[in-house]
Amino acid sequence: MEQKAFKAGFVSIVGKPNVGKSSLMNKLMGENLSIITAKAQTTRHRIMGILNGDDYQVVYSDTPGILEPKYSLQEAMMNYVKVSLQDADVILLVVELNDRFEDPHLERFRKFTTPIILVVNKIDQAKGSQVTDKVAYWKAALPNVAEIVPVSAKTGENVSDILEKVKARLPEHPPFFPQDEFTTRSERFFASEIIREKIFLNYSEEIPYSCEVAITSFKEAEDIIRISAEIYVERESQKGIIIGKAGSSLKKVGMEARQDMESFFAKKVFLETRVKVADNWRKERNKLRQFGYLE
Structure with missing residues (x-):
């Protein structure tokens, strides 16, 4: 055949x-x-x-x-x-x-x-x-x-x-990637995207668009992944909104993100988050480079 x-x-x-x-x-x-x-x-x-x-x-x-x-x-x-x-x-x-x-x-x-x-x-x-x-x-x-x-x-x-x-419209060609891979993105990337999704779902108006997430530590052991993340906002006033009263808003984002990460990575996750200010990061090329949008 x-x-x-x-x-x-x-x-x-x-x-x-x-x-x-x-x-x-x-x-x-x-x-x-x-x-x-x-x-x-x-x-x-x-x-x-x-x-x-x-x-x-x-x-x-x-x-x-x-x-x-x-x-x-x-x-x-x-x-x-x-x-x-x-x-x-x-x-x-x-x-x-x-x-x-x-x-x-x-x-x-x-x-x-x-x-x-x-x-x-x-x-x-x-x-x-x-x-x-x-x-x-x-x-x-x-x-x-x-x-x-x-x-x-x-x-x-x-x-x-x-x-x-x-x-039907693909050319005849050998595979571009190993056939056991399903994405080119790293686990760190998906961890940051899951946190960013929860920010979009939990905050309104301009806040989600002003946020960026950076994974500062991703340590995987046999039974757990320990992740540290920094959430960046553009202004000091936004930092307070993200954190919420007595940290309640940030805690909710962290809990929801951790649950999704455990499902995505099929492993227990410990997630630690901090909020920092990066003034007008969406408009400054050096900060966009830092966050991986520019080479």
Whole structure:
């Protein structure tokens, strides 16, 4: 029996903020690699998930939501999107039911020659013929799109259809990564992202966007992982909000993060957190370099 040719390639998951890209990435991977909140711009980095099969390797990239950058952090975030699109063998362009092609962030995709699979997300919210109408709309608006797949990343509906459509468009190529790897990111990175997710879920307004998390110590023993983390804010007044009355708010974030870490790492976790001020870190390139956004 003739053996199938091995296929491998990079798949960029892109779209505007809050269209459900990270939920889609997690469903495609079967792992919670990307943090998810209801707030826009939760994703700040390019997060790769490596999906391995007998005759394929798909390297998915979850990217920040496409926007017009207003300060240095957002410029760095949009650079992740740019690099991801340059690397891509296939693009998953994620839109939601109410998105329209006239958006300048979507118009650029008419010029792409890389195969585009357009994913219409949130169909669990659709009414009447809305899904059928949207598929027809996008076929007319973006005629260069190779496939249109209506899905619900929340419920998982139709998400499994995407893999076969991606595989059909991957080039024949040896695997890019060892086939027992599922991400290029470190355990430290995921620890920091879990804490940052809890900050997004527990605080409102500008506070989550002003925070960055740095893991200062990650020591793994046979039965426990001991983690020390520093949460940075931009102003002294924000430090008090993060900590809360008698440390209650910070304690809640730490408890929720520890529980998720224990599930993620499948091991008992001891988590220690401190809050520090890094003035206007989102706008200063040297601080962005310190936090790993710039080389």
